[in-house]
Amino acid sequence: MKKIKDLENGKILYKSHRAEPYFSFIKNSLKTIEGRIKKGLYQKLKVGDEIQIFNNEEPENVRALVKDIRNYDFFEDLLNKEDMKKVLPNVDFVEEGIRVYREFYTEEQEKEFGVIAIEIELI
Numbered sequence: 001m002k003k004i005k006d007l008e009n010g011k012i013l014y015k016s017h018r019a020e021p022y023f024s025f026i027k028n029s030l031k032t033i034e035g036r037i038k039k040g041l042y043q044k045l046k047v048g049d050e051i052q053i054f055n056n057e058e059p060e061n062v063r064a065l066v067k068d069i070r071n072y073d074f075f076e077d078l079l080n081k082e083d084m085k086k087v088l089p090n091v092d093f094v095e096e097g098i099r100v101y102r103e104f105y106t107e108e109q110e111k112e113f114g115v116i117a118i119e120i121e122l123i
Contacts, residue, residue: 001041004052014041015052021090023055026120027062030089034118035078037105038071042116045069051120064120072115075101082117 001016018026025031036042047066054061072078079087079097091097101110 001051003041007050009048011046011048011050012044013050013052014045015054018053018055020055020057023053023058025089026053026064026122027058029122031086032120033082033086034120035075035082035087035101036116036118037109037113038116039109039113042118043113045116045118050123063123065123066118067121068117068119070117070119072117074110075105075115078115078117087117 001014004013004015007013022031045066047068049066051064051066052061053064070078070082072081075098076094079094084091084094084097088097088100091100
């Protein structure tokens with residue numbers, strides 16, 4: 001994720017890439033919760049910030065408002081407490097969801113930083 005510019009009232013516009021199928025899930029409002037390790041700019045993200053989401057193979061991008069941010073110790077906690085179909089629309093079981101996150105993050109990163117559920121809404 002990269003900061004693009006400051007908005008009014010102390011809010012920030014970020015830009016972030018999403019691979020398929022996650023970009024299409026977001027674009028079609030199927031994925032409304034993003035799970036991330038809480039580090040870097042994700043640690044600074046606030047409710048009211050905006051994220052311009054893009055995919056290198058799509059000509060258009062989408063813009064989302066951060067509606068809520070919820071903290072968890074582990075992805076397993078996030079997947080058990082959030083509506084999993086809003087987090088990973090193509091996943092049916094928690095164990096499968098954890099495997100998806102392991103493609104992006106290690107267990108060590110998860111333990112060191114914790115994770116966040118970022119609830120978004122297209123604007």
